[in-house]
Amino acid sequence: xxxxxxxxxxxxxxxxxxxxxxxxxxxxxxxxxxxxxxxxxxxxxxxxxxxxxxxxxxxxxxxxxxxxxxxxxxxxxxxxxxxxxxxxxxxxxxxxxxxxxxxxxxxxxxxxxxxxxxxxxxxxxxxxxxxxxxxxxxxxxxxxxxxxxxxxxxxxxxxxxxxxxxxxxxxxxxxxxxxxxxxxxxxxxxxxxxxxxxxxxxxxxxxxxxxxxxxxxxxxxxxxxxxxxxxxxxxxxxxxxxxxxxxxxxxxxxxxxxxxxxxxxxxxxxxxxxxxxxxxxxxxxxxxxxxxxxxxxxxxxxxxxxxxxxxxxxxxxxxxxxxxxxxxxxxxxxxxxxxxxxxxxxxxxxxxxxxxxxxxxxxxxxxxxxxxxxxxxxxxxxxxxxxxxxxxxxxxxxxxxxxxxxxxxxxxxxxxxxxxxxxxxxxxxxxxxxxxxxxxxxxxxxxxxxxxxxxxxxxxxxxxxxxxxxxxxxxxxxxxxxxxxxxxxxxxxxxxxxxxxxxxxxxxxxxxxxxxxxxxxxxxxxxxxxxxxx
Numbered sequence: 386x387x388x389x390x391x392x393x394x395x396x397x398x399x400x401x402x403x404x405x406x407x408x409x410x411x412x413x414x415x416x417x418x419x420x421x422x423x424x425x426x427x428x429x430x431x432x433x434x435x436x437x438x439x440x441x442x443x444x445x446x447x448x449x450x451x452x453x454x455x456x457x458x459x460x461x462x463x464x465x466x467x468x469x470x471x472x473x474x475x476x477x478x479x480x481x482x483x484x485x486x487x488x489x490x491x492x493x494x495x496x497x498x499x500x501x502x503x504x505x506x507x508x509x510x511x512x513x514x515x516x517x518x519x520x521x522x523x524x525x526x527x528x529x530x531x532x533x534x535x536x537x538x539x540x541x542x543x544x545x546x547x548x549x550x551x552x553x554x555x556x557x558x559x560x561x562x563x564x565x566x567x568x569x570x571x572x573x574x575x576x577x578x579x580x581x582x583x584x585x586x587x588x589x590x591x592x593x594x595x596x597x598x599x600x601x602x603x604x605x606x607x608x609x610x611x612x613x614x615x616x617x618x619x620x621x622x623x624x625x626x627x628x629x630x631x632x633x634x635x636x637x638x639x640x641x642x643x644x645x646x647x648x649x650x651x652x653x654x655x656x657x658x659x660x661x662x663x664x665x666x667x668x669x670x671x672x673x674x675x676x677x678x679x680x681x682x683x684x685x686x687x688x689x690x691x692x693x694x695x696x697x698x699x700x701x702x703x704x705x706x707x708x709x710x711x712x713x714x715x716x717x718x719x720x721x722x723x724x725x726x727x728x729x730x731x732x733x734x735x736x737x738x739x740x741x742x743x744x745x746x747x748x749x750x751x752x753x754x755x756x757x758x759x760x761x762x763x764x765x766x767x768x769x770x771x772x773x774x775x776x777x778x779x780x781x782x783x784x785x786x787x788x789x790x791x792x793x794x795x796x797x798x799x800x801x802x803x804x805x806x807x808x809x810x811x812x813x814x815x816x817x818x819x820x821x822x823x824x825x826x827x828x829x830x831x832x833x834x835x836x837x838x839x840x841x842x843x844x845x846x847x848x849x850x851x852x853x854x855x856x857x858x859x860x861x862x863x864x865x866x867x868x869x870x871x872x873x874x875x876x877x878x879x880x881x882x883x884x885x886x887x888x889x890x891x892x893x894x895x896x897x898x899x900x901x902x903x904x905x906x907x908x909x910x911x912x913x914x915x916x917x918x919x
Contacts, residue, residue, distance in 0.1 A: 408680050429645070447839040486735070497821075517580035594858070685861075706845065710786070710841045758816060765784055864901075882915040
């Protein structure tokens with residue numbers, strides 16, 4: 386570090402140019418900017434890319450094809466209505482009728498489980514068809530139990546942190562608390578559900594974006610599970626109408642109208658504890674100073690900008706997913722001819738995700754072995770929201786497909802093998818899809834303006850390069866419990882709101898904050914509340 390950019394001492398603290406400097410224009414940074422600008426503070430947002438939104442964006446991924454894909458993040462559950470109302474966001478979130486469709490791997494009769502949110506009798510019949518009739522009521526009871534947690538904990542996520550003891554008392558059910566918070570979630574699933582496939586449907590909530598066994602004593606899978614089932618107090622995951630970019634477009638609109646200045650193409654190069662932020666834009670070095678600096682970047686990235694050593698005890702951020710976006714001429718035919726493809730693709734389509742397959746895939750991944758059939762799930766946004774397709778394209782029957790593959794850890798990849806590994810992962814994902822379809826998915830791919838198939842695959846390394854997410858971790862690092870430990874220091878507003886760093890003027894406002902992760906705005910909201918309380 387040279388003298389020109391060295392941090393100043395407390396005695397020679399620089400005069401602030403802004404009340405708040407926000408590093409990173411992802412949806413959380415925009416949320417914080419909107420709240421703070423509405424409160425009358427001077428706010429500047431510095432975004433490295435040419436557009437704001439980070440992972441919550443829509444993009445025309447295929448040349449010459451008018452289809453707007455939610456390229457990275459894809460569903461919304463954890464965005465509180467309170468934030469939508471506070472900021473006056475004009476958003477439409479569409480609820481999916483079908484919860485999930487899950488074929489029995491290798492079943493001679495192509496049997497599958499279809500969970501219809503609007504038809505309990507049809508759902509019960511589907512459980513019976515796969516030989517899991519006894520699990521029909523048990524599955525309902527399982528999610529009624531998680532609903533108890535959701536209804537209690539969800540209202541607390543936009544308030545100062547509860548302590549562990551306070552959260553436990555709020556739940557009021559020690560058995561449920563121990564099952565989900567204290568013991569590996571695999572035990573809860575195995576004791577409540579009997580069928581391997583039904584167990585797998587429940588288990589995926591614990592593994593999206595998390596690399597862990599269901600019996601891991603570290604409980605990373607439990608924290609992931611908790612966030613997947615508490616959203617909105619119900620655990621429902623909705624499709625943002627207009628694509629994920631509609632969320633960040635609205636947040637940016639509100640922030641700008643409130644007076645926040647949003648600067649794109651501004652790569653932050655250094656952050657200092659005294660509030661100084663250096664950045665580079667259009668080949669020029671620039672500097673701003675904030676009374677507060679909010680970091681909408683991963684904690685590991687922030688440490689690098691400050692020049693701090695990695696915080697002791699903080700695990701390395703590692704993603705473990707592959708995402709494949711496809712544009713199809715029409716929905717594929719299923720091996721299971723008793724189910725309409727529109728129903729199967731209308732919710733979450735689980736493929737090769739039985740409980741056993743999930744555990745075997747994790748164990749193999751630890752050894753560096755890619756499974757022959759990757760556990761994955763499909764989301765077809767265009768069924769719920771046709772507006773993301775050009776009307777003429779939609780009229781032909783075309784559909785977008787997003788596939789999220791599990792247990793493909795970043796440790797497999799490096800800069801040298803990323804392209805080859807991406808090709809292998811894409812082939813493995815397509816093979817997994819084809820194992821439950823009546824026709825090859827490759828035959829249904831539309832082509833772009835160059836004649837290339839409309840398929841795009843993103844590895845963890847691709848996410849790190851494009852979005853500056855260490856290890857491709859979609860949560861910026863391991864998730865935390867939505868409460869503080871009883872012995873945590875909660876003396877400052879930043880500590881009470883779960884956004885503190887080692888430096889008082891610098892706060893986390895992204896997915897790496899406590900209660901961060903997913904498209905929620907919680908990191909931004911809670912950082913803004915800490916600033917205002919200060």
